[in-house]
Amino acid sequence: MNWRGALTIYKAEMARTGRTLMQSILAPVISTSLYFVVFGAAIGSRMESIDGVGYGAFIVPGLVMMMILMQSVSNAAIGIYFPKFNGTVYELLSAPISALEIVVGFVGAAATKSLILGALVMVTASFFVPMEIQHPLAMIAFLVMTSVTFSLFGFIIGIWADNFEQLNIVPMLIVTPLTFLGGSFYSISVLPPFWQTVTLFNPVVYLISGFRWSFYGVSDVDIGISLAAIAGFFAFCLFIVWRMFKTGYRLKT
Amino acid sequence: MTHETPTGAGQPAVLSINGVSKTYAGGFTALKSVDLDIRKGEIFALLGPNGAGKTTLIGIVCGLVTASSGSVNVFGHDINGDFRLTRARIGLVPQEMSIDMFTKVKDAVAYSRGLFGKPADPAYVEQVLRDLSLWDKRDEQMRALSGGMKRRVMIAKALSHDPDILFLDEPTAGVDVELRQGMWQVIEKLRQRGKTIILTTHYIQEAEEMADRVGVIRQGEIVLVEETATLMAKLGRKQLTLQLAEPLSAVPEALAVEGLTLSEHGDALHFDYDTRADRTGITTLLANLNAAGVSVRDLETRQSSLEEIFVDLVGGAS
Numbered sequence: 196m197n198w199r200g201a202l203t204i205y206k207a208e209m210a211r212t213g214r215t216l217m218q219s220i221l222a223p224v225i226s227t228s229l230y231f232v233v234f235g236a237a238i239g240s241r242m243e244s245i246d247g248v249g250y251g252a253f254i255v256p257g258l259v260m261m262m263i264l265m266q267s268v269s270n271a272a273i274g275i276y277f278p279k280f281n282g283t284v285y286e287l288l289s290a291p292i293s294a295l296e297i298v299v300g301f302v303g304a305a306a307t308k309s310l311i312l313g314a315l316v317m318v319t320a321s322f323f324v325p326m327e328i329q330h331p332l333a334m335i336a337f338l339v340m341t342s343v344t345f346s347l348f349g350f351i352i353g354i355w356a357d358n359f360e361q362l363n364i365v366p367m368l369i370v371t372p373l374t375f376l377g378g379s380f381y382s383i384s385v386l387p388p389f390w391q392t393v394t395l396f397n398p399v400v401y402l403i404s405g406f407r408w409s410f411y412g413v414s415d416v417d418i419g420i421s422l423a424a425i426a427g428f429f430a431f432c433l434f435i436v437w438r439m440f441k442t443g444y445r446l447k448t
Numbered sequence: 449m450t451h452e453t454p455t456g457a458g459q460p461a462v463l464s465i466n467g468v469s470k471t472y473a474g475g476f477t478a479l480k481s482v483d484l485d486i487r488k489g490e491i492f493a494l495l496g497p498n499g500a501g502k503t504t505l506i507g508i509v510c511g512l513v514t515a516s517s518g519s520v521n522v523f524g525h526d527i528n529g530d531f532r533l534t535r536a537r538i539g540l541v542p543q544e545m546s547i548d549m550f551t552k553v554k555d556a557v558a559y560s561r562g563l564f565g566k567p568a569d570p571a572y573v574e575q576v577l578r579d580l581s582l583w584d585k586r587d588e589q590m591r592a593l594s595g596g597m598k599r600r601v602m603i604a605k606a607l608s609h610d611p612d613i614l615f616l617d618e619p620t621a622g623v624d625v626e627l628r629q630g631m632w633q634v635i636e637k638l639r640q641r642g643k644t645i646i647l648t649t650h651y652i653q654e655a656e657e658m659a660d661r662v663g664v665i666r667q668g669e670i671v672l673v674e675e676t677a678t679l680m681a682k683l684g685r686k687q688l689t690l691q692l693a694e695p696l697s698a699v700p701e702a703l704a705v706e707g708l709t710l711s712e713h714g715d716a717l718h719f720d721y722d723t724r725a726d727r728t729g730i731t732t733l734l735a736n737l738n739a740a741g742v743s744v745r746d747l748e749t750r751q752s753s754l755e756e757i758f759v760d761l762v763g764g765a766s
Contacts, residue, residue: 197532203562214550282546286605289510289540290563291532448472448513 204300257379271349294440468518
């Protein structure tokens with residue numbers, strides 16, 4: 196195994212984050228914090244509590260998850276798209292490094308960045324709203340699984356994308372709506388029965404619900420189903436990536 | 449086990465391409481059953497017009513392009529089955545300027561070395577950068593470098609893992625004469641360090657100047673592989689054409705000499721001779737013509753250049 200190669204990609208990706216600290220770290224932390232200030236501290240104080248949890252605290256897991264989903268997708272997508280765009284992907288393809296090692300490097304770096312952002316956002320949130328974490332291990336597990344899975348999803352988009360428009364279209368038109376409609380700001384139990392059923396087709400619901408359970412012990416769907424959903428999506432993404440490398444899809448000619 | 453296949457000129461083949469074909473998804477056939485052996489330590493120039501298949505061939509050996517059929521062995525190892533072993537011994541400098549503009553020179557080289565799984569070796573990297581006159585620029589970002597320097601950084605990156613075989617895809621395309629000669633010096637230095645170098649080029653002069661052997665590729669087929677020295681010897685040959693006042697039905701016996709032929713219509717004699725020989729035979733031929741009573745109306749000499757050989761060979765490409 197060429198783990199040094201994977202580590203080299205990982206370090207280079209993390210160094211890229213370091214070079215763009217404002218854009219990579221500060222911007223998402225500040226924008227997510229604004230949600231806490233507006234929806235949590237300002238509007239939240241006038242809202243009813245949900246499942247016995249104050250509104251400000253209720254939205255924290257959803258917001259953290261929303262940011263992690265979007266950052267994981269966009270970071271991993273840009274990570275592999277950029278070498279394709281500037282031509283340096285030839286180095287990856289001509290080096291004695293396997294698909295798995297390449298994926299570990301890029302996806303590992305994107306997931307690490309998401310986890311750092313998640314931690315920063317939670318620390319920031321604790322200044323605005325009262326928070327508790329009932330199941331810290333489950334919370335960490337959800338964070339790690341979501342970061343890795345959606346980084347893998349972003350990696351797929353980065354390989355698939357032929358231009359910057361395509362690179363942005365999936366995060367903008369699919370991930371963002373699914374996240375907003377996935378229960379970040381509300382419990383799906385407040386929806387009419389028909390829309391509750393529709394919502395259950397949104398995979399993000401299971402992530403946010405499970406993640407919220409790790410905080411407050413309350414969830415919209417069973418925690419086991421949440422874990423199964425994220426594991427299933429992880430397996431699906433892994434299969435797609437494997438096929439992409441196997442066939443050389445948009446990497447080799 | 450590593451083994452090296454012996455080939456012509458007593459040199460082992462470090463790279464063997466056997467029956468390699470490539471047809472792209474759109475149906476375009478870029479390579480047609482290409483066979484080629486590259487000898488250890490040589491500089492091999494692959495000559496051909498645009499679209500002849502040079503870059504596709506390099507891409508297949510290096511892992512960028514998947515061959516439709518055929519096999520490639522590097523030091524006796526298959527490039528697919530033993531890709532880690534084969535790629536570790538190959539360095540590639542692609543034709544396109546492919547660099548991350550925001551990376552520093554030394555970081556870019558270190559990245560390439562790391563990708564190949566090699567531990568950091570500052571002394572080796574320093575030597576590579578010094579050889580390429582880049583040491584003073586090691587802390588510069590790529591975007592601050594001139595075009596010629598960027599190209600040299602790409603060579604440094606390709607050499608970062610100390611490969612045995614180096615592919616240079618059109619190393620002097622789009623660079624001025626001075627830079628081109630600088631690049632030739634770099635390549636010569638690499639040869640002296642024992643690297644096997646395969647370069648593609650449009651420039652005949654480049655092949656003549658540097659290559660030990662020349663291969664000509666046309667429409668996906670290798671149509672000629674020759675020692676550069678042999679080609680140059682052909683270059684030393686000239687042809688004298690004598691337009692006859694009266695057509696002949698055959699070359700008179702008194703004139704018969706090696707290299708003398710009669711044209712199809714019998715109205716001209718062609719005499720091939722070596723300009724570098726002590727005696728070209730022209731004086732004797734002219735004296736014999738006079739003695740035989742053959743009148744000459746006109747005469748001309750012409751020399752076939754490598755350029756002409758190349759154009760003849762690739763003539764059907766466009």
